[in-house]
Amino acid sequence: MNGRRALAAAGGAAAALLGVGAGELAAAVIAPASGPFAVIGGALIDAAPAWAKDTAIAWFGTSDKAALLTGIAVALLAVSAVAGLCEARWRRTGIVAFAAMGLAVGGLSLTRADATEISWAPSLLAGFAAAGALRLLRDRLPEPAPIAQAEPHQAGPSEIPAPSRRRFLVWAGGTAAVGIALAIASTAARAGSAAVANVRKAVRLPRPATPGPAIPAGAELDVPGITKLITPNSEFYRIDTALVVPTVDPASWKLRIHGMVAREVELSWDELLRLPMTETTATLSCVSNEVGGDLVGNAAWLGVPIRELLARAKPSSGADMVLSTSVDGFTAGTPLETLTDDRDALLAIGMNGEPLSFEHGFPVRMVVPGLYGYVSATKWVTDLEVTRFDRATAYWTERGWSARGPIKLESRIDVPRAGRTLAAGETAIAGIAWQPHVGVAAVEVRIDDGPWRRATLAPAISNDTWVQWSLPWVADAGRHEIRCRAIARDGTVQTGEIAPPAPDGATGWHTIPVTVNG
Structure with missing residues (x-):
């Protein structure tokens, strides 16, 4: 029965895609923050301990949300495949499972801080649409060829006849395609908030009564690869x-x-x-x-x-x-x-x-x-x-994160990039340093076990901004370690003690390995 089980699992996954697509489109139209994925993902984010958030950002950076949504999608498809298998063996069990998931996620949506009176509707629609699609596909699930039809040279009675298998896959594929189309439509509808997007485009920012500080001459160093002074x-x-x-x-x-x-x-x-x-x-x-x-x-x-x-x-x-x-x-x-x-x-x-x-x-x-x-x-x-x-x-x-959260004194090496191979001779070590509201007075660089050397500090826009720095270096052949530390305007020296981000910010000296060819 392996062939039939595979088709049943595929049917469960296809039904889930249709349900999710319908739910996400409904959410885009009536309650944008209450799509099934947003509700489940939001609940997972809220339930995640500090270490889990920190791990996700360390692994995925600003792609952490995409990674979470991908994980939810994979888990949902796996559960849905199981629902399809159950429906093929015990009628209505998979249908009930989909409906129950819709009810559960719909109920969960009402616990969200931004819930509305109809936040439950998209997830409930998703569950019942998936249940209906699963019933339709179950009724088209082919039976294996009877024993009497099996010839000695064929694979045997567990085989699904090719025409029946193809017909089912067409139905399942069509169901999945409709679900994907609905999900794409939901993305376009969200982009809707088109009216609000047009309002944003029409906003004309007023002139400041108090202009910001001018960018001083030389604040942006001419070092290829260094972080831009102003982030686009x-x-x-x-x-x-x-x-x-x-x-x-x-x-x-x-x-x-x-x-x-x-x-x-x-x-x-x-x-x-x-x-x-x-x-x-x-x-x-x-x-x-x-x-x-x-x-x-x-x-x-x-x-x-x-x-x-x-x-x-x-x-x-x-x-x-x-x-x-x-x-x-x-x-x-x-x-x-x-x-x-x-x-x-x-x-x-x-x-x-x-x-x-x-x-x-x-x-x-x-x-x-x-x-x-x-x-x-x-x-x-x-x-x-x-x-x-x-x-x-x-x-x-x-x-579990600390209550007040002052930004710690930090510095970073941008040039050369960690792990890069350099040619021997004259080059530059450069990067940025920051401690907003305090300001940076100096940056020092250490190569291998040598002494700390004072880098050239570009003029800062203000004490609230990062500052660029650079140090010329005559690189000798071999493998080297480069580290940096900043000194704040109040005299504080950046600590070399290594600490993780939780609960109040990471510490340590940024250290990179480089290889220099002779």
Whole structure:
């Protein structure tokens, strides 16, 4: 019966593809964040311990969401194949399994922070569509040739006649193709939020009342391969918990400031645009960034200083934290003093001269120089609650990460690339260093067991940005290790003690091996 089992398993997988495609298309039309994959993936992200998140980012970087969705798809196809096998042997068991999965995921969707009254519908539709497709395919599942028809030279009674097998595969393939087509249509429909996309394109950023610092001459070194001084928007890293990127219409966006305040404040998009804007250049970094990693970027941001909005609300003297909430339910806890001191902590609407992209938080996000993103850089932000650290916890602090998250002093070697083979002779060692809100005073480089040598530091845009550095090197033939360390403006020397990202950021000296040919 091996041939029939294979067909039954294929039928289960095909039915699942149809169901998922139908569910995702329904979600795109009525509840974009409630597609079956988004619900399951969101639940897995929420349930994942800190080490699992850190491992996923270490393995897959900014492709972590694609990896998660791929894993969900593989697991779903495997379970669906089993459902197909069960349906072929025990009628209605596979159908019931699909319907039960739809009910379960639909119920799970209602527990999401951004759930609506109809969030259950896409997953329920997916389950019942898959169940219906499985019944249709089960009824077309061919039986093996009877024993009496088997000739001595044939493979035997367990064989499925070729015409019957082909007919079933046509039905199964057609079912799968319809499911894939529906999934593709759901992607196009999401791109729909076309109306909101057009609104974003029409946004004209106001001129800043307080322009950002000018880029000083020589701030960008002429060293091939070094990280760009300003990170292009398309290359800026993205780490967040949103499997479906929210598309928020600015016309419906509102910000509420409440909690331990003398008066609540509510702000609309139009009211925000009328406020004096500040432009600043700041380096953002993810707490999951490994030493030498690329989850860090530098951009020019435009927005309203958060301290001015908090001044309207007048926080109580006992408050020490602001809990920010995204439209998708993500929360971050930011020390109140970092939002009210002299740093340019912004409710940002612009990035490198353009409106924020959807992926980076359009229409409004937070940017707080000096803090890792998980405690400060809330995208699609809609709520600021003034509170205390001993009264409220945020998304990642509930999962074991530290509460305050100041960015640690870091430096990275960009040139030469790790593992590259170089020609002997004159070359350059170069990279970047950063500690936003503190600033970098110097970078030192050590080759093998030699002394630390002071690199040339390019002028910094400000203490909130990374700075480029370089050191000339006459490379001798052989294998070498190059390491770097930074010295902050407050005199702190970057530690060589190796620590993982969890719970408050990685430490250690970035060290790379290079081979030099004679």
